[in-house]
Amino acid sequence: MAKVRDFWIAGRGVAAAVLMGATLAACGSSGDSSSGEKVKAAVVDGAVEKPNLKFGFIKLTDMAPLAIAKEKGFFAEEGLNVELEAQANWKVLLDGVIGGQLDGAHMLAGQPIAATIGYGTKADLIAPLSMDLNGNAITLSNKVWDMIKADLPKQADGKPKHPISASHLKPVVASFEQQGKPFNMGMVFPVSTHNYELRYWLAAGGLNPGYYTPGDVTGLVDADVKLSVTPPPQMPATLEAGTIEGYCVGEPWNQAAVFKKIGVPVITDHQIWNDNPEKVFGLRKDFAEKYPATTAAVLRAMIKAQQWLDADNGKNRPEAVKILSQPNYVGADYEVIAASMTGKFTFEPGDTRDAPGFNIFFDKFAGYPYYSDAIWYLSQMRRWGQIAQDKPDSWYVDQAKAVYRPDLYLAAAGKLVEDGVIPEDSVPETDGFREPQGGFIDGITYDGRTPNAYLGSFEIGLKEGQTVTASGVTGG
Amino acid sequence: MATVYADAAATAKPAETDTDAVKTASVEGPDAKTPTEHGGSGSSEPSTSVAQAFFARFGQSLIAPVLGILAFLGMWALLAPQVDTSLGALPGPVEVAEQGVALYGEWQASNDAKAEFEAAQEGRIAAGTQAEAFEYSGPPTFIDQVFTSLKTVALGFLMASVVAVPIGLAAGLSPLFNAAINPLVQIMKPVSPLAWLPIVTMVISAMITSADPFLPKAFVISALVVMLCSLWPTLINTAVGTASIDKDLLNVGRVLRLGWFAKLTRLVLPSSLPYIFTGMRLSLGVGWMVLIAAEMLAQNPGLGKFVWDEFQNGSSQSLARIMFAVIVIGLIGFLLDRIMMAVEKFASRNRTV
Structure with missing residues (x-):
């Protein structure tokens, strides 16, 4: 039991926080290296300041680094006593971290970014570690799948040729429109990877997923396909109820639709954008400043867990699946989780394909929080109107540097390299920007250094000078 | 026999x-x-x-x-x-009973894990590799959640009684005060716990800013929501009981020149006690129902969170586990009601006034 004096009243708490901020601002070490210069590791030493920690997560397989770090003892090795708690939805999780009930969490990459730029709840959150690459898919209801199946181009073996373009949905959406019904699809959060991936896929196929207006979070202006928010675990039930005709979500909820025979996954996010960055580990900026050694210890434990997950071509994956299927973690049946985590992915029943890159936790520098990844999310926020006004390229870079903290990642990873725990070539030496990336379904190349030029290359999406009002897109 | x-x-x-x-x-x-x-x-x-x-x-x-x-x-x-759901057929009594046994097994396994953790920790502390003892941070089992819920409802109910009984007494004794609070009570009474929850959450989050508070925030939030919803039956019953006291008794008290305190303890309390306890019994029933809803929505530890987590798991055992939880929730509610009934009987056993 702690002491009663810990019951701070608001006034004292705020005063203390201000003082703390003032003293720590001096020794803060943000990655303010100018473009081209390599990101340097933050200087961290000393003992763990806060060993008892509580982290939140959503029941998705990509929370695995947290579960593994706890169950395989990596947190304990770093002198940490960590409690993991499942959260009902992304909003509850975000409020938990901002409000201090949680010390950190498995987060959507868009969450700390949106919080920092003040879209939704404004708070200073940082992402010092990227948790994984890929891991999502888009599922359609059986009804819609039957409508498009006949028109899909086939491979030699009679199975549909991948990747499946959203353009095949066009006649279905048109027929829904004729009957006066909206074509609804689900995603998990307005700033979620899933929202942007689903939008990317739809737009690449010529369907408009709708724009956001300032102060409106439904994003339905000019929409051909209407997207709405549903928490991941409820996706299959919502699809079954007929409220939505399809959804984009992380695993195991696509495979769950296959097992329950209520829907068919049509495309993975790996096919929409090869090796796209997914969840991040998010925490409050003041936490990392107040407890630098604790933060570094947490990151080291998670990097070890990530390495364990990808070790020797996934030899540990079955064990990981077993841990994740415990009711206090993901809790879905073993087979459902194993269906996507052990190198295979099932589309319709009988169409199981190799998907070695479906979940990447450690390889391909999966853990490094690249500035360019953050800028991609910012570019999509601008593309769909969540960022209402044009911003210069430098604004994108500044925001990315405020949220993504490779300096903290390097501090943790550097220690592990030094101790011989992880190989030296598993940590990239970079200025934080990936080389221009291809691998998108629409063939457009992305360069994180020039977000505005990138935005100009989309057929559907806001262009320079355009704004959105309730009646449609204006200007430009 | x-x-x-x-x-x-x-x-x-x-x-x-x-x-x-x-x-x-x-x-x-x-x-x-x-x-x-x-x-x-x-x-x-x-x-x-x-x-x-x-x-x-x-x-x-x-x-x-x-x-x-x-x-x-x-x-x-x-x-x-x-009934064929997407999680398989609806479980029958046998499957539910099996999950009950499994949940008990999980509790035992968790106890073993805890003992092991503590033994290992003692070893580490003795060896000097760990500075301070940690609390076991394993996942709460079903039985832990039952106790969390019981503690929460007890705190909420206690706070509700402490607030409601004095206000009820005052309202019963003074028609003027009663008239003043009546509209407020009538409006607050039908408010659902789910409507209170966001307000309570924000207020508590703003008030408890310590990193390591005396009571966990989630616990205080749940207990406060229980209090806000279970206040009213006790308050109203107390007021009615106090107001319906025999006027002759009060007159006798006046004749005997009883003081304010003596009047309260000798006349008012004894005669309104049965009403108060009936109100408290109703309050506890309401509180228990409210608590489960609050835990489900706010994800505060307890039985409600257990039910919601299992729903989110969507595994082939989830429905059976939820049904087992429903039965346990019902049994505990029944038990609480019986306890309050016994207390009520005890309180009104020798009504001399």
Whole structure:
């Protein structure tokens, strides 16, 4: 039991926080290296300041680094006593971290970014570690799948040729429109990877997923396909109820639709954008400043867990699946989780394909929080109107540097390299920007250094000078 | 009571269920005891009349409820497999009971893990590799969640009673005060816990800013929501009980020149006590229902979170585990009600005024 004096009243708490901020601002070490210069590791030493920690997560397989770090003892090795708690939805999780009930969490990459730029709840959150690459898919209801199946181009073996373009949905959406019904699809959060991936896929196929207006979070202006928010675990039930005709979500909820025979996954996010960055580990900026050694210890434990997950071509994956299927973690049946985590992915029943890159936790520098990844999310926020006004390229870079903290990642990873725990070539030496990336379904190349030029290359999406009002897109 | 059982066993055996009923009845206690038990049913009586006598005696108190439960279980076992959900067929009583056993097993496993953790920790501390002892941070099991919920409802109920009884007394004694608070009570009373929750959450989050508070925020939030919703039955009942005190009594008090405090403790409290306890019993029932809803929505630890987590898991055992939780929630609610009933009876055992 702690002491009663810990019951701070608001006034004292705020005063203390201000003082703390003032003293720590001096020794803060943000990655303010100018473009081209390599990101340097933050200087961290000393003992763990806060060993008892509580982290939140959503029941998705990509929370695995947290579960593994706890169950395989990596947190304990770093002198940490960590409690993991499942959260009902992304909003509850975000409020938990901002409000201090949680010390950190498995987060959507868009969450700390949106919080920092003040879209939704404004708070200073940082992402010092990227948790994984890929891991999502888009599922359609059986009804819609039957409508498009006949028109899909086939491979030699009679199975549909991948990747499946959203353009095949066009006649279905048109027929829904004729009957006066909206074509609804689900995603998990307005700033979620899933929202942007689903939008990317739809737009690449010529369907408009709708724009956001300032102060409106439904994003339905000019929409051909209407997207709405549903928490991941409820996706299959919502699809079954007929409220939505399809959804984009992380695993195991696509495979769950296959097992329950209520829907068919049509495309993975790996096919929409090869090796796209997914969840991040998010925490409050003041936490990392107040407890630098604790933060570094947490990151080291998670990097070890990530390495364990990808070790020797996934030899540990079955064990990981077993841990994740415990009711206090993901809790879905073993087979459902194993269906996507052990190198295979099932589309319709009988169409199981190799998907070695479906979940990447450690390889391909999966853990490094690249500035360019953050800028991609910012570019999509601008593309769909969540960022209402044009911003210069430098604004994108500044925001990315405020949220993504490779300096903290390097501090943790550097220690592990030094101790011989992880190989030296598993940590990239970079200025934080990936080389221009291809691998998108629409063939457009992305360069994180020039977000505005990138935005100009989309057929559907806001262009320079355009704004959105309730009646449609204006200007430009 | 032993004689009853001996009688039934000695005479030609009654139907199987009846024997069971008698067995149970014989442990049930003195309720069932009537004069005929001792004298009437001698071993010379024909067995049919014994069975009849038992049926007449226990028909309503025992046989009918047992038959009702059996019929319900039968219907459940028969109908559940016909409902096909996306998580498989609806589980019947057997599957639910199996999950109950599994949940108990998980609790034992967790206890073992905790003991192991603590032993290892002691070793580390002794070896000097760990500075301070940590609390076991494993996942809470079903039984832990039951206790969390009970603690929360106890705190909420206690706070509600502490607030409601004095206000109720004041309202009962002073018609003016009653008139002043009546509109507020009438408006606050029907508000759902789910509407209170966001407000309470924000207020508590703003007030407790310490990193390591005395009570966890989630616990305080749940308890406050329980309090806000279970306040009203106690308050209203107390006010009614106090207001309906016999005017003659008050007059006698005036004649005896009783002081304010003596009037309260000698006259008002004793005569309104039964009302107060009836109100508290209703409050506890409301509080228990509210708590589960609050835990589900706010994801505060407890049975409500257990139910919601299992729903989110969507595994093939989830439905059976949820049903087991529902049964446990019902049983605990029933138990709490019985406890309050006993307290109520005790409080009004010798109403001298």
